[in-house]
Amino acid sequence: MPNPTRAHFEDRAGELQDCTSLRTVQDFTGQTLFLVPDNPRAVGVTLLDYGDGTSAVSFTGQEDGTGGEMTYEPRHVDFYIDAAVAGAVRLLDGPGRRSIQVDVGDGYETMDTSYSLWSMFPIPGWRDRADMTQFEPYRPG
Numbered sequence: 001m002p003n004p005t006r007a008h009f010e011d012r013a014g015e016l017q018d019c020t021s022l023r024t025v026q027d028f029t030g031q032t033l034f035l036v037p038d039n040p041r042a043v044g045v046t047l048l049d050y051g052d053g054t055s056a057v058s059f060t061g062q063e064d065g066t067g068g069e070m071t072y073e074p075r076h077v078d079f080y081i082d083a084a085v086a087g088a089v090r091l092l093d094g095p096g097r098r099s100i101q102v103d104v105g106d107g108y109e110t111m112d113t114s115y116s117l118w119s120m121f122p123i124p125g126w127r128d129r130a131d132m133t134q135f136e137p138y139r140p141g
Contacts, residue, residue, distance in 0.1 A: 002053065003049055003053050003054070003055055004073075004074060005047070005055045005057070005072050005073055005074055005076070005077060006033070006047060006049045006055055008074035008077050008078075009033060009035070009045075009047045009055075009057070009077045009081075010022070010033070012035075012077060012078070012081050013033075013035050016035070016081075016085065016138065018139075019037060019038050019039070019138040019139050020035050020036055020037050020038060020044075020138065021036050021038070022034070022035055022036070023036055029048070029050060029051075030048065030049045030050040030051040031048075031049045031051070032046060032047070032048050032049070033046070033047040033049065034046055034060060035047075035060075035081065035084075036060075037084070037138045038138070039136055039137070039138055039139075039140075041135065041136040042084065042087065042135050042136050042137065042138050043059050043060060043061070043084050043089050043091075043135040044059070044060030044061075044084070045057065045058075045059060045060060045077075045080045045081050045084050046058050046059070046060045047077070054072070055072050056072050057072045057076050057077055057080050058080070058112070059080065059084065059089060059100055059111070079102075083102045083103075084135070084138065085137060085138045085139070086137055087134070087135055087136045087137030087138075088102055088103040088104075089101070089102055089103075089135045090103075090108065090132055090133060090134045090135065091132070091133040091135070092127050092130040092131070092132055093130055093131045093132075093133070094123070094126040094127065094129065094130035094131070095119060095123060095126065096115060096116040096118055096119025096123075097113060097114065097115045097116065097119050097123075097126065098113065098114050099112070099113040099114075099127065099130070100112050100113075
């Protein structure tokens with residue numbers, strides 16, 4: 001079944017071939033496409049193609065945050081790729097939890113927060129004390 005979201009992801013990867021590579025892995029759930037930046041301090045983008053015309057998009061390393069209930073469209077691909085290319089993504093790593101955030105121009109929007117089983121209880125202010133990784137843009141300057 002044709003997947004317009006995957007086709008758009010592949011088109012965007014083609015536009016970025018000067019600073020990325022595209023890798024594809026097949027497994028029992030379908031195919032996973034990884035947009036891998038040449039800059040090792042930049043974050044990649046992953047597309048999970050389930051083979052039934054549906055897919056999910058995430059920043060590489062955050063795939064378990066993709067919701068099976070969400071319908072991912074080409075505009076979602078653009079949001080993730082544009083943020084990664086611009087270096088507008090950061091990772092907060094705190095005790096038993098991680099949060100991926102995107103600079104949307106007037107502040108950071110949290111895309112996903114994952115928790116370890118033991119850390120389901122609230123820890124007020126953990127984001128302020130978390131280790132932060134600000135990912136770099138795909139292209140210099």
